Amino acid sequence: MTLRPADIDFEQRLRADLPEDILRPMEPRYLHEPRGRWQGQSGLLACPRTVEDVAKLIRHADAAKVGVVPYGGGTGLVGGQVVPEGPAPLLLSLERMNQVRAVYPQENVITVEAGTILADVQAAAVEAERVFPLSLAAEGSATIGGNLATNAGGTGVLRYGNARELSLGLEAVLPDGQIWNGLTRLRKNNTGYDLRHLLIGSEGTLGVITAATLKLFARPKSQATAMLVVDSPQAALSLLSMARDHFGEMVSAFELIHRQGLVFLEEVLPDVRLPFVGLPEWCVLIELGLSGKGTAQDALETLFEVALEADLTSDGVIAQSDAQSQDLWRVREYIPEANRLIGSIASHDISVPLGALSDFIATADRRIAALGPFRINCFGHVGDGNLHYNIFPPAGESRDTYASMSTEIQGTVHQLADELGGAISAEHGIGRFKVADLERYGDPAKLAAMRAIKSALDPKGIMNPGAVLRD
């Protein structure tokens, strides 16, 4: 099952069968990935306009045994979008398939093409007086197709679920070039195996998602944001529990932030306004969106008082305006960028059962300290049990000094997540970066089933070769 390169011969066959401008000159931006771990090798770049174009491209690739890399916004953090070695692939960018095909406000449904930028999907929802609640740092360039292929998470998962839960139907091209027209707007559909959920999260290894029908939601009548100081991650979880006792599903975001993240912001992004003078060890960002009576701001003030009384918080800021609310969100949203500027030795995207979360942080801190005097920026979606636990060199030192330790550090963190019943990837996926970890920590029966499914649907192994599973 050795693949062949996307050579001149292959290119000529594509040119003969497709509209002239579908093939484009390769550009360097397609060959980078945000963490700079790999440089993708150059190949052929195709920018199809229609699902039929995609089907033709895949059929040619299947016939010629050429690898195909579906490309969204290029913002993935695990290298799913670059092929650093092996025969040169066909890079299939969905960027021209970026239309909102239809909005059904009464049904709370939107149909969009895979290349639509996430922020544009959000904007189309707002125009229909609705919300599309998938929200993540890269939303200005990530595409909905990539979000679905990787089952993206973000800050809205607590209330609304991952990309997976926000989808109703898909249109996709399968590895043999057949078009699956599964663009249903149905809320319930028990007609056979759930191909939608199989493609979502398969990172382009089982087909190319070309369009999707997505769920929209009513806009909360009243929304408010606060940042509250907590003693510990455990106190954060207790505070979340209290917030949910009061407001149920209306708690729409609950993000944990460690002081290290605030220190990084001060250091490299001083324009980001911090709401505290003395930086707290831990704090949480809470967002509340109310549908019923009352204002969310009053509700957060009540929560703050009750939490203060229960010793779950000691200080806090409740935004008094939209501008203040945006300021608080900016603190959370710029932490990944600050991390990038500081330069991590190893970054992680783990999840553990909620009951093990405190234990994870305490134990990981201890084990990492035993390896060296590292700085740890631990932050993330604490209500989902999902932490970004990232390791940085000591202040004033370069990551390069410690580059050789990154594998050991990562092994330590992933090992602990596994010990505690957790996952080595909560929301970023496997890509090429975590293939070995998946083999190591994955359940053998599940891995065998995955391989059988991959072989059955993509017997030549053309779809995103080397991602998720290797030969």
Next chain:
Amino acid sequence: MTLRPADIDFEQRLRADLPEDILRPMEPRYLHEPRGRWQGQSGLLACPRTVEDVAKLIRHADAAKVGVVPYGGGTGLVGGQVVPEGPAPLLLSLERMNQVRAVYPQENVITVEAGTILADVQAAAVEAERVFPLSLAAEGSATIGGNLATNAGGTGVLRYGNARELSLGLEAVLPDGQIWNGLTRLRKNNTGYDLRHLLIGSEGTLGVITAATLKLFARPKSQATAMLVVDSPQAALSLLSMARDHFGEMVSAFELIHRQGLVFLEEVLPDVRLPFVGLPEWCVLIELGLSGKGTAQDALETLFEVALEADLTSDGVIAQSDAQSQDLWRVREYIPEANRLIGSIASHDISVPLGALSDFIATADRRIAALGPFRINCFGHVGDGNLHYNIFPPAGESRDTYASMSTEIQGTVHQLADELGGAISAEHGIGRFKVADLERYGDPAKLAAMRAIKSALDPKGIMNPGAVLRD
């Protein structure tokens, strides 16, 4: 790939390798299904105690090429649990694997074995001061394993989702006898293909679910029920829209009932108290569960007033006590039993996009009327676009008189659902009853992918042979 019967030879091999009491004498109850369409042929009955027992049984079946039918509560409505023809199968009843393995109230998670009765899962949740919101008429005998295998729906889907959405992890035995230990309690887990969602809804054709981790939810602080008269299904949808504008996700049930259902109750179940003297053409059952301030009863009273003013309802009953609330629910819950006692010619479980729901009912009514003077009982989960559109003989006549028309009637209803972008099975699944319909209305690319997956995971075709897909 012809299967072999579960004969004496096979039985002896099982007896030699398994604890003595795993095999039990077959009983007639395992060979019936609730709608009386098929009589299952007798085979070997195994009642394993552990996942290891199940794995052994499957490995023997695999080696001997004997078909295996996983059996839950036997309440499925599409014949997924009975094999009417072909070689005698091994009937694998999970009834002894009925333990709640663990409850994690802080995490809102419960781990249960597949043979646990749904009502027992609900009760275990209540004991932990939580809710497990899957709720359906057969909950007193249906098992959670069967619910997951068929992706069961019911009245809680509107707020909480199908069985699929309520699961976090699975333990299962795959067709080759390997145990997949996927009993994670994680809210986020992007480590490879989603085997969980593939098994859920595959109706036992890709493996046997032996245990599951499930989501629990906070109990609403205040709950209330009302039955409101509406002019039409369209008015029902507008009323739902209004209710959601006011209360967002807190609308926890919204069921449409046609007068025919109330007439049937009067006729065959006169003990069920009806809340109206003159029976309305259409009414809806609404349940509201509030987490925030205020009582749900007050909220429903407000909704009633606003809806009255907007001409969306003309009359209604708001339960003033738990007993009254139960009375209202009983009306809805006994309609399927009344249908059974009257005896339908054809029953349907279709879904359509919400925007097509009114059109579906009007057109279906017209097309069915053109076939004969039938009584139509249309009811169901209108907010999910899921209707049970069931056809009965004229008053005083027997279903047998019209039995020969059932195929034509079903074809008419399924054809219309398909025309309107709907599904021929919303929540009951395919089983053996809708295999031909799936072939007819299913997307060819999806069907091909399903067959490839089935062959890859179950090359000998031993798992629930003839269900969902036929050779």
